[in-house]
Amino acid sequence: MRLTTQDVGWNRSSKPIIEGITLDVQPGETLGLIGPNGSGKSTLLRLMAGLLRRPRGQVFLDGQPTETLSRREMAQRIAFVEQLAETSEALTVRDVVELGRTPWLSALSPFGPQDEAIVNEVLDAVGMAQMIDHSWDTLSGGERQRVHIARALAQRPQLLLLDEPTNHLDIHYQLSLLRLVSTLDVTVVMALHDLNQAMTCDRLAVMDNGRLIICGAPADVLTPERLASVFRVRATPLHDPTDNSTILRFHSIEDELI
């Protein structure tokens, strides 16, 4: 599914939080959203998901303006994994993932065998199948994150919005999540803070201070000048001969002034 935002922005009590963002994400593409803390990544994702009141500009899904879609139709197309979604209810892993089927269910088509099959399949995909009956309050942060991702996948979305999905995950699951995301046949927009992980995206969009600075291929975007001006780091590119890739090693700019 193609996602287009046209000059979108959002104010928090008349103070602009994000402003003038125009993006075009192709079907099947994985777009990484990077930028310092507070640069507006989460806000942009919430706006794309249609969760913000009175946004400026327009968001299109396959050319259709999202304001013409009902909440339910939105949820049948877009799944969103927020940062920090918590509960104190003693739900099981199964219960949480079943929530993902909500936009497809109604009084006339209640939860059925196919829904059950989807739930099992996505739990397998995130490696949580064996913990299906575990209670939410007994899960670690990383396990909760994986369950949230399974819940999002259970929505069978065409667009997946992920807000720092690798937070809380150990290195194994960070990599397996990124691989899972890249193999999915859906369009993905995800906020990331690890720039080396961001390098694995098809394209990167850099946010700073509520604005989109640039959007392009990782190598074109993560130039030394930009890393210095936006992220306030100096990077040394290192070569990894095992897969012929480049990784970045960072140094704080403040360190060098000493």
Next chain:
Amino acid sequence: MRSAAATVRANGETARVLLRTLLVRGVPAVAVLLLAIIAGVIIGEMPISARTVGMVLANNLWGAGYPVDPIDAGIIWSYRLPRTLVAAACGAGLALSGVVLQSLVRNALADPYLLGVSAGASTGAVAVTILGIGGGMIGISAGAFVGATLAFVLVALLARAAGGGSAQLVLAGIAGSQLFNALTSFFIAKSANAEQARGIMFWLLGNLSGVRWPDVWLAAPAAVFGLLTAMWFMRAMDAFTFGSSSAASLGINVRRVQAMLIGATTLMTATMVSLVGSIGFVGLVIPHAMRFVVGPRHARLIPASALAGALFLIAADVTSRMLIPGQVVPIGVVTALVGAPAFALILIRNRKRT
């Protein structure tokens, strides 16, 4: 995505599953409720045999024409039965209100009594009774509904202004309850004569003594309406588990669902309060207990809480009649005697979790 044929097949399958669930769970639930109602009619200060009760019911329901003592018949049919039925309806309604509010505000301590909704309903009802706005039974219920809505809106706004946390909501509820209770006292002090005042004070504590058949025709539909509304929105209530923004991203029209559910809750609470006064803790304790028994999913939690609430209030009513010989203790006192310690337990448990 589902193909049309698969949907039809799945629907046939789920229809069977639903029917089976209804038979396996629904029939025993109704049977238990009927037994409890009959027990509520049999047990009382003046002992009446189950046989007499059966005969009176048969006489009234299908004109069986058994010979029974007219005094027994009167006590059973005009006094104990409507009273027990209203207790069941109120218990179910208050427990349902608790389930709904706890889901919407994501706070285990939400309940119509703690959030000041009951106090608002009392104020509305008293305003109508004493100040003579409107009049008749429907008038009192309408007044209670206006009061309950006002109280809820006020408490919600106050909680939001205070920062929107769990503790803020409970504190706002306390402030709201105090305010509306003070208003009620003010109305009574200003306009009621001594006899009216005594009657109202007794009713405020929760009292089923004056309940007659017309009250049943108000309470029972309110409870059924609340049950159906809650069941209709059970998936939406599940979706609120991770907050309203998560519910929205799962396709729930948050505003609409909140408005419908809060409307239904205030309507139920207002109806119950206008009939029997404000009975505390049912909406808090019953859903909590039921979460232990059937888990947090609303497909089970809603019917289980409705049933348990009904049973609890029937038992509380019997207790209130039997506790002190020759005297009726307000039912709100009985529920508070059970509910306050349970509330303390919930508080302690909640602290451990967070």
